[in-house]
Amino acid sequence: MxxxxxxxxxxxxxxxxxxxxxxxxxxxxxxxxxxxxxxxKPNVIFILADQWRADAVGYAGNTDVITPNLDRLAKESLVFDNAVTVMAVCAPWRASFLTGQYPLTNGVFYNDKPLPSEALTMAEIYKEQGYQTGYIGKWHLNGHKRGEDAFSARDKPVTKDRRQGFDYWKVREVTHDYNNSFYFDENDQRQVWEGYDAFSQTDSAISYIKKNKDNPFLLMMSWGPPHNPYHTAPAEYRAMYDPAKINLRENVPVHLQDSARKVIADYYAHITALDKAVGDLLNAIDKQGIADNTIFVFTSEHGDMLFSKGVLRKQRPWDESIKVPMLIRYPDKLRKAREIKGPINTPDLLPTLLGLSGISVPKSIEGTDFSSSLLSGKDIENEGALIMLPVPFHEWNFSNGGREFRGIRTERYTYVKDLAGPWLLYDNEKDPYQQKNLVGSPDYSNLQSTLEKVLQSKLDYTNDSFLPADDYMTQWNYLYDKQDSIRTKDYLKINR
Structure with a gap:
């Protein structure tokens, strides 16, 4: 010196x-x-896609889907092989993520129910630390008043007092019309997204980044696709896929395979369009010179069965529904790309991001902060990720075979019980398509007992007594939507 x-x-x-x-x-x-x-302070950019299941990316070994930008990002990121959604449906995932709490704690265990305004959320925590906060895209947490039709609230603005700490605001409660899409701005004024809304939303995100590059910011961008309807992806991306050439998972029934190929081809078209948007966003971050000091996260809320086991959509406890892709890039602190095998659950995401950001985790958060393991180059040590469905509704309501369940997804096994007792047990290493249910098998009795104890410890931690759906609806003063409450007395025997 x-x-x-x-x-x-x-x-x-x-x-x-x-x-x-x-x-x-x-x-x-x-x-x-x-x-x-x-x-x-690191910037945080959180990209959320809707209904994008874990196997629908090239870096995971899928040779059909075209995702060059995400594949490149994976080479620079932590790649989470077992990112598990606590509840495989839209609003509950969002509430769990933003609060770091389990659905029965924050009360959002059913779509279109409101996240309480007094909940401590991600944006409020970062804002307290001096961050600018922004949200673009689908919200799905405003809910509706008791007795109102749930879907009618999806086209109304989210007032300032209901934005949970986000200031920059270009948001629609819910839409799946991606080519004729509008949103409300900070002043509750209705605006229109030009063309395919995910592209316009990405342009808005890039503009936000340019304006805030010299200050710490938190930006969450929430795309509607690849959620159905699948045939609405831009034509140039649909032209990239021939349904006849789509490879299917082994658990798609033969009589549904033609239908599955057509649906999946369109699903992949949305995904490739979004991959283009990811590339645009990454290029913009590089041009602004903030890539090294930015925590960039890409993930989804839940997957879609896409005719695996003969069914569509989500809420189910199978991997196609509960596992999602997840990448975290943070060059300043996470210097080497690597796979993370340990399961990470939805409530764990917020505390882990806070840890990576150097922010203390509030006591209201129930998830686990895994940042120290990630920063030290270690894997996540976690007995398992909790999966649940306190109340079946909408596409998988009682009359469609839905049932209340609780389960655990470990790195290797899946164990699930319903109100009648143990329901599912899979060795996902030997049986990756979950076609052999091992519940009750003498050879697996010790494993089943062990997983039951792991699951029960999770339920004890979250004060979850695993009650029938009606109990939770009464506790939170909720009404069932439409025909969701209709069931037969022996509904638990369906498909058992």
Whole structure:
């Protein structure tokens, strides 16, 4: 240090060029070189897709789907092989993520029910730390008043007091009309997304990043696709897929395979369009020079069965429904790309992001902060991720075979019980398509007992007594939507 100071003084007396050079050298010696305006706090960009299941990306070994930008991102990221949604449906996932709580704690265990305004959320926590906060796209947490038709609230603005700490605001409660899409801005004024809304939303996100690059910011962008309807992806992306060439999972019944190929081809078209948007966003981050100091997350709420086991959509306890892709890139602190095998659950995401951001985890959060393991180069140590369905509704309501369940997804096994007792047990290493139910098998009795204890410990931690659906609806003063409550007395025997 003394030699540098002396050199600086000598040059100061006669060589103006060297003065500037040595000032730079001295500054580099004392502090790491960064733009003076750039914050030491990491930015957080969270990209959420809707209904994108874990196997629908090239980096996971899928040779049909075209995702070059996500494949590139995976080479620079932590790749979570077992990202498990606590409840495989839209609103409950969102409430669980934003609060770090389980659905029976925050009360959002049914679509179109409101997240309480007093809930402590992600944006409020980051905002307290000096962050700018922004949200773009689908919200699905405003809910509706008791007795109103649930879907009617999906086209109404979310007032400022219901935005849970987000300031920049270009949001629609819910839409699945991706080519004729509108939103409400900060002033509750209705605006229109031009063309395919995910592309316009990405442009808005890029604009937000440019304006806030010199300050720490939290930006969440929530796309509607690849959620159905699947045939509405832009034509140029649909043209990239021939249904006849789509490879199917082994658990798609033969009589449904033609239908499955057509649906999956369109599903992949949405995915490739979104992959293009990911590429645009990553390029913009690079151009603004903030990539190293930005925690970039890509994931989804839940998957879609897509005719595996002969069914469509979500809420089910099978991997096609509960497992999602997840990548986290943070070059400043997570310097090496690697696979994370340990299961991570929805309530764990917020505390882990807070840990990566150097922010203390509030006591209201129930999930686990895995940031220390990730930062130290270790895998996640977790006995298993909790999966649940307290109240079946809508596409998988009681009359469609829905049932209340609780389960555990470990790195290798899936164990699920319903109100009648143990229901499902799979060895996902030997049986990746979950076609052999091992519940009650003498050879697996010890394993079943062990997993039952793991599941019960999770339920004890969350104060979950695993009651019938009606109990929770009464407790939270909710009404069933439409025909969701209709069931036969022996509904638990369906497909058992």
């Amino acid at each position: 003394t030699d540098i100071v002396n050199l600086f003084i000598v040059n100061l007396r006669g060589y103006k060029f060297l003065v500037g050079l040595n000032l730079l050298l001295l500054f580099n010696y004392v502090v790491p070189f960064k733009s003076l305006a750039q914050s030491e």
